Amino acid sequence: MRAAVPAAAAALLTVLVCAAPPAGASTAPHDVVTWAASADALGTGVAGRGHRLVVHTSVGGTGVRVRLSNAFGDRPITFDSVWAGIREQGAELRRGSNRRLTFGGEPSVAVPAGATVWSDPLPGSLPAATDLVVSLHSPDAAGPATGHGMAMQTSYAADGDHTAEEKGAAWTTSTGSWLYLDAVSVRPRSGTGAVAALGDSITDGWQSSSDLNRRWPDYLARRLHRTDTPVQGVADEGISGNKVLADGAGQSALNRLDRDVLSLPGVRTVFLFEGVNDIKAHTGVTAEDMIEGYRMIVARAHAAGKCVVGATVGPFKGWGEWDPAAEAVRQEVNAFVRDGGEFDAVTDFDRVLRSPYDPARMLPALDGGDHLHPNDKGMQAMADAVDPTALDCDRAP
Numbered sequence: 001m002r003a004a005v006p007a008a009a010a011a012l013l014t015v016l017v018c019a020a021p022p023a024g025a026s027t028a029p030h031d032v033v034t035w036a037a038s039a040d041a042l043g044t045g046v047a048g049r050g051h052r053l054v055v056h057t058s059v060g061g062t063g064v065r066v067r068l069s070n071a072f073g074d075r076p077i078t079f080d081s082v083w084a085g086i087r088e089q090g091a092e093l094r095r096g097s098n099r100r101l102t103f104g105g106e107p108s109v110a111v112p113a114g115a116t117v118w119s120d121p122l123p124g125s126l127p128a129a130t131d132l133v134v135s136l137h138s139p140d141a142a143g144p145a146t147g148h149g150m151a152m153q154t155s156y157a158a159d160g161d162h163t164a165e166e167k168g169a170a171w172t173t174s175t176g177s178w179l180y181l182d183a184v185s186v187r188p189r190s191g192t193g194a195v196a197a198l199g200d201s202i203t204d205g206w207q208s209s210s211d212l213n214r215r216w217p218d219y220l221a222r223r224l225h226r227t228d229t230p231v232q233g234v235a236d237e238g239i240s241g242n243k244v245l246a247d248g249a250g251q252s253a254l255n256r257l258d259r260d261v262l263s264l265p266g267v268r269t270v271f272l273f274e275g276v277n278d279i280k281a282h283t284g285v286t287a288e289d290m291i292e293g294y295r296m297i298v299a300r301a302h303a304a305g306k307c308v309v310g311a312t313v314g315p316f317k318g319w320g321e322w323d324p325a326a327e328a329v330r331q332e333v334n335a336f337v338r339d340g341g342e343f344d345a346v347t348d349f350d351r352v353l354r355s356p357y358d359p360a361r362m363l364p365a366l367d368g369g370d371h372l373h374p375n376d377k378g379m380q381a382m383a384d385a386v387d388p389t390a391l392d393c394d395r396a397p
Contacts, residue, residue: 032266033194034059035132036183036235037148038242039260040250041072045141050081050163051179052091052135052156052171056213058221059194059232060128061186063121066101068136069182070111071259072146079136079180080108081163084122087131091156091168098135098166099124116182116259126186128225128232134181135163147179150240152205152215176210183235185265193268194233195220195309195391196261198253198297200274202314203238207368207375214376219383224391231391235264243278244293245285257297262304269391270301273311273349276372279329280321287332291340298342307393309386310343312350317360318371327360345390352385353378 034057064084070077085098101119103109111117126132137160155178156171197203197217205215221234237260241249250256253274261270272294278285298308312334316322334350337343353374355363362371366378374382 030187030190030192030266031063031065031185032059032061032188032192032233033196033235033264034061034184034186034233036196036237036264037151037178038237038239038250038256039069039071039146039182040149040239042145042147042149042177042179045073045077045138045143045145047139047141048159049141050135050137050158050161052133052158053178053181054087054153054155055132055134055178055181055184056153056218057126057128057130057132057184057186058234059186059188059192060126060130061188062125063123063187064126064132065121065185066119066134066181067116067183068109068111068119068180069116069146070113070180071116072144073113074143076110076112077138077180078108078110078140079138081137081161082119083135083163085133085135085166087133091171093133093166095166098164100164121187129222132184134184136180137161137163145179147177148182149177150201150204150206151176151178152208152210154211183264188232191230192233192266193231193392194235194264194266195231195269195271196235196237196264196267197271198257198261198274199238200242200277201238201240202373203236203273204240205238205379206240207370207373208379209376214379216379216382219380220386223383224388227388229388229392231268231388233266235261235267237261241277242274243281244274244297245278245289246283249277254293254296257300262301262306267306269307269309269393270297271309271311271391272297275313275333276316276330279313279326279333280316280319282321282326285329287329287336290329290333291336294336295342302395305395307344307395309345309347309390310337311347312337314349314353315355315360315362316372317358344393344395345387347386347390349382349385352381
């Protein structure tokens, strides 16, 4: 099916090459994240393989940059060809949109083990709500690869370097993961900021429709785009199975906070929506443990000059790990989120999702079918519950 792309996107990275900034506009660099995905260990790197990665922007702007991640690698990795263009359909790019990215003025870059690297900014503009395609090739990938496993978006792979090609013929292998790419930024109008959603599989989008950008942060990005608010960028930093306190499905929220959230450019507010995996795992985690974890995240975000919106943990009765003991912890944690006074603002996802007939259970119309993950309608209801004014926060470090 043909991707819906704004008409202005056809001129990606060309329309502002020679254009002067509008009169009175700030010319100071002001990068803001427009897309992001949490990094994790993801299989083994393959030398000579290319990856054509499809991502969807939130805020538009000029000076597109991408961040490549070798966060979980055990050796340096070289990227000798990295390009960015607009998707036409499938793995095919809009004609004339593909542009080569450089790193410190060079066409290739070696990323040390455990590190990330930003590209140089590309000239031109990238509209909001656009399918951007980043194509990258590594001649020496090996050892643990870094990526994001559950993308809910089809991307592509190919043997050899086909990154400069706009046709999709060489990209015959499809994948549901993103490899080595963990963020994209733009330079929007002055005063624009972003929100980063720190979460688990619900934030990652499980049970939403694949390839349609129907995760709740996607719905939020579209809502913010229609709202007169300076917060326009949205970074989805969810990992399926993730916990606040313990590593497992990805590093814990506490351990990945700096890399996945606080390091992103232009983030004004952290939206914290995690805890159900800690609670339902029956590892002895108490409400006091969860509250202390939340407090640590809030303190670190505040020290970095970010505000924090806390979200209540949603209902999950009917999921195999639910029992009254876990429900009691959830209720105590949610009481703290609502009334503890630690957060700069609160979004009550529990109230939005729960059934009025059994508050421990999700409303059937919003249930994706497993009694834990909302469907598309539930994802939209969550986004609609977020107060845009609560995301526009200015806290000095």
